[in-house]
Amino acid sequence: MKNKVGRELPEQIYGLKQYRxxxxxxxDPPTPVRxxxxxxxxxxxxxxxxxxxxxxxxxxxxxxxxxxxxxxxxFRDGDFVNKLVMTAIAAKGLKDITIATSSLNDxxxxxxxxxxxxxxxxIETSGLRGKLGAYLTKNPxxxxxxxxxxxxxxxxxxxxxxxVKIDVAFMGVPTCDRFGNAxxxxxxxxxxxxxxxxxxxxxxxxxxxVTDNLIEGYVFPYSIPHTDVNYIVPVEAIGDPAGIxxxxxxxxxxxxxxxxxxxxxxxIEYSGYFKPGFSIQLGGGGSALxxxxxxxxxxxxxxxxxxxxxxxxxxxxSNLLEEGFFEICYDTQTFDxxxxxxxxxxxxxxxxxxxxxxxxxxAGPIINNLDVVILGATEVDLDFNVNVITNSNxxxxxxxxxxxxxxAASKLSIIVMPLIRGRLPMVRDRVQNxxxxxxxxxxxxxxxxxxxxxxxxxxxDNLRKSGLKLMTIEELQALxxxxxxxxxxIALSSDDKDIVAVVEYRDGTLIDVIxxxx
Amino acid sequence: xxxxRKEASVGFVESNxxxxxxxxxxxxxxxxxxxxxxxxxxxGEHLENLVLETVKAAGYTDVHVEVQDKxxxxxxxxxxxxxxxxxxxxE
Numbered sequence: 001m002k003n004k005v006g007r008e009l010p011e012q013i014y015g016l017k018q019y020r021x022x023x024x025x026x027x028d029p030p031t032p033v034r035x036x037x038x039x040x041x042x043x044x045x046x047x048x049x050x051x052x053x054x055x056x057x058x059x060x061x062x063x064x065x066x067x068x069x070x071x072x073x074x075f076r077d078g079d080f081v082n083k084l085v086m087t088a089i090a091a092k093g094l095k096d097i098t099i100a101t102s103s104l105n106d107x108x109x110x111x112x113x114x115x116x117x118x119x120x121x122x123i124e125t126s127g128l129r130g131k132l133g134a135y136l137t138k139n140p141x142x143x144x145x146x147x148x149x150x151x152x153x154x155x156x157x158x159x160x161x162x163x164v165k166i167d168v169a170f171m172g173v174p175t176c177d178r179f180g181n182a183x184x185x186x187x188x189x190x191x192x193x194x195x196x197x198x199x200x201x202x203x204x205x206x207x208x209x210v211t212d213n214l215i216e217g218y219v220f221p222y223s224i225p226h227t228d229v230n231y232i233v234p235v236e237a238i239g240d241p242a243g244i245x246x247x248x249x250x251x252x253x254x255x256x257x258x259x260x261x262x263x264x265x266x267x268i269e270y271s272g273y274f275k276p277g278f279s280i281q282l283g284g285g286g287s288a289l290x291x292x293x294x295x296x297x298x299x300x301x302x303x304x305x306x307x308x309x310x311x312x313x314x315x316x317x318s319n320l321l322e323e324g325f326f327e328i329c330y331d332t333q334t335f336d337x338x339x340x341x342x343x344x345x346x347x348x349x350x351x352x353x354x355x356x357x358x359x360x361x362x363a364g365p366i367i368n369n370l371d372v373v374i375l376g377a378t379e380v381d382l383d384f385n386v387n388v389i390t391n392s393n394x395x396x397x398x399x400x401x402x403x404x405x406x407x408a409a410s411k412l413s414i415i416v417m418p419l420i421r422g423r424l425p426m427v428r429d430r431v432q433n434x435x436x437x438x439x440x441x442x443x444x445x446x447x448x449x450x451x452x453x454x455x456x457x458x459x460x461d462n463l464r465k466s467g468l469k470l471m472t473i474e475e476l477q478a479l480x481x482x483x484x485x486x487x488x489x490i491a492l493s494s495d496d497k498d499i500v501a502v503v504e505y506r507d508g509t510l511i512d513v514i515x516x517x518x
Numbered sequence: 519x520x521x522x523r524k525e526a527s528v529g530f531v532e533s534n535x536x537x538x539x540x541x542x543x544x545x546x547x548x549x550x551x552x553x554x555x556x557x558x559x560x561x562g563e564h565l566e567n568l569v570l571e572t573v574k575a576a577g578y579t580d581v582h583v584e585v586q587d588k589x590x591x592x593x594x595x596x597x598x599x600x601x602x603x604x605x606x607x608x609e
Contacts, residue, residue, distance in 0.1 A: 422589030423561065424589070483591065484561075488562075490560065
């Protein structure tokens, strides 16, 4: 079958449901879908939820072969919980476990061992990197079905609709009371918002909290309520604080990133959306952070106060909030210690679940009201499709994240990337893999020029006054090729057994498959 | 045609640069190229041809050129090759 972005896809992929092809940005499901729910259980008065070990929790939940467990990625590259739990599961001799996690980082490379010994047989995630990403790309068939890559909003949709049924959610929480009320704002492993954990806790059949700060008092406000929590396991450490949150993320000194940021800020300024009350999402990437600085200058100069911000929140943004440049900010995951402090102390810094953030199957995630977003890309193509999941050699080394969600929902999506990385041109005839369809991408900002999606003639007209160097996407590509020549396409296996991952669009349709490079 | 007298290296294994090592080949063996590159899949053939042409244009033969490339652009690689040949041919 061929989908709307022109990808030829197999009708049936081993081990997976029959997919509908991607058909467009906002398409209703063919038949009405009801929200899924967990089995209800009777809580006994005075029951003690605190267990001595993860092994006990595995027994208590009845976790068994073939089940699905989930984790969140709020501890980023400092996460210990996934490994603690998987070690206990492997020690119990359980097999055929599906890991449905909100994302994976380099610290999860150890999963290779548990795939090799059959403990883990399926993975569903937003991101895949490091040795694990390379291993899975090079070894299709090690899992019983391809990895399912979902966006953050797409994962929320899949969980709420019952497409993903989590048997046991193992949620690391930085602070928790004996009832199971939990927060990420306090504790030695504080991570800030728990937006991904909030959703898993509400929908998983059973929830086990793993904490290194079980307190005798009461946790309030809480991100996870005790009504969702079956068991609590205290452990020595749930993560490495240095890997969980850095000190305030610094604005880059890289001149190319600064140039990109300055140009992107100018695009915003002249786009027609830079008005009192405008809303914005800035990611945690180097250029996006720097955009915050340039936008601040413009807001001061033109006396413009913004409405709301969304994220992935960094100290750069929480400082803008603190200074009164924005009224409120909605936060699913908090990237640095400055932002964590802000979440704790500033009532206008509001925690939200990943569903509130980006679930396309809801009355309206917050991003449906968003004006402007700055996004990165590993590569874009002549149709403005964006790849953020595979690198130029076809290896899984990125994350879908909220990319496709925000691009679709916002009024102005700006992709910021260098035109050439090393010796590789980043505007391709066809991107290796599509995560975000071009019809949701408005502007591509590079260090050599800016291309506006031709379907946004209104933006072209507005940006003419900016003095920015506007080019067509084809001209940008030709410019890169003039410097470094046109690269050869890398060869991919056409065998359907060599599909290593599928990329779901946020609505659960199939937008692309990732094939093993030859 | 010139030949080199000794092994010589120029450059760095750094982004957008290459470490180029030239070694004398046996007489009549001509120019041979060994390439490792971060962009070999995309530009391998182009880079090998570029090295061969650069050696020829500089007037050398019977030399092996070993290139460890990390995405050098053409002009950088050409310069490294010429410099390595000069260094290898020097008294």
